[in-house]
Amino acid sequence: MTVVNSSTSSAGRRPRGTDRQSRAGIAFVAGYVVLLIAFGILPTGYAVYFAFTDAGGTFSGFSNFITTAQDFRFMDAVGHVAVYLLFWLVSLVVFVVGLSLLLHRLSSGVASKSLRFFYYIPGALAGAASVLVWLFMLDPSVSPVSSLLSTLGFHTFGEVIAPGNLALLFTIIAFWTGAGGWIVVMYGALNNIPKDVMEAARIDGANAWQTAWRVQIPMLRKWIIYMVILAFAAGAQLFVEPQLLSLASVGVAGRDYSLNQLTYDFAFQMNNINGAAAVSVELLVVSVTVAGIFVARSGFFDAD
Incomplete structure (x- = not known):
């Protein structure tokens, strides 16, 4: 007579609900994976292929990278993007x-909810639309803040968008468009800080500044790093703002201000797809390297 150990047999079977959850998780992720492959991995591989070949499809090593780096506009574009990234990330x-x-600090009152909503509104505008709004705001002849611009010494649109002002202007536009969404994210992260931790800080006599500096900001560290990584990747690809500004200013702001603009110029003005791909791959390598450094040095994936 065979005796079946019920505890052993039940332990060998997975609960039916677990299988259902696994299938649901796979289905949920599968759509993203398909899109990632179709619009991320495959185009990246295609760009890498062009970057290391010539117009005839023959392997050319690093010749495309050397050619683009020797272009008289390349280092200027690198400098422009570097200054912009410094302003953008710090702000x-x-x-x-x-x-x-x-x-x-405003807790969950009406003021807090209203501010969260108003912070998020600019993020609802697409990049091109937000730039067009700012083109209107920066033109003293039509701007509703023309008196402020005049007080600052700007009387014409050309004076406002002088080359020396562009990094700051692009930072203001990018902050106005993208900061609201991150404020909402950080607000949510602050709400996830355990209440007993905040209560312990209050009992220990910490004031608002000490609580923020010694408790809240350290517990936001991973979220801040995540924000910096994504903001760096997006900022390195600066394109819409200088491109539209160049068109609106009839060349006052050059069409080769950023590396992405230079890539566009290589591809569609000079018919040099391989050179454009080389610059794109360089941007990818720099973004991935910076992200890797931040993740490795910050312990981003370490358990709290």
């Missing part, structure tokens, strides 16, 4: 974290 970290902390 994003300082003001997003600061505004999120202030918003969190």
Whole structure:
């Protein structure tokens, strides 16, 4: 007579609900994976192929990278993007974290909900639409803040968009468009800080500044790093703002201000697809390298 150990047999079977959840998870992720392959991995592989071949499809090594780097506009574009990234990332970290902390201090009242909504509104505008709004705002002849522009010494549109002002202008446009969404994200992260941690800080006599600096900001570290990584990748691909500004200013702002503009020029003005692909691959390598450094040095995936 065979005796079946019921505990052993039941342990060998997976609960029916677990299988259902696994299938649902796979189905949920599958759509993203398909899109990632179709619009991410395959185009990247295609760009890498063009970057290392010539117009005839023959392997050319690093010749496309050397040719584009020797272009007289390349280093200027690198410098423009570097200055913009410095302004953009510093303003994003300082003001997003600061505004999120202030918003969190307002608790869950009407003021807090209203501010969260107003912060998010600019993010609803597409990149091109937001730039067009700012083109209107920056033209002293039609701007509703023309008196402020005049006070600052700007009387014509050309004076406002002088080359020395572009990095700051693009930072303001990018912050206005993208900071609201990150403020909402940081606000949500602040709400996830355990209440007993905040209560312990209050009992220990920490004031608002000490609580923010020693408790809240350290617990936001991973979210801040995540924001910086994505903002760096997006900022390195600066294109819409300088391109539309170049068209609106009839060349006052050059069409080769950023590396992405230079890539566009290589591809569609000079018919040099291989050179354009080389610059694109360089941007990809730089973004991935910077992300890897941030992740490795910050312990991003370490368990809390």
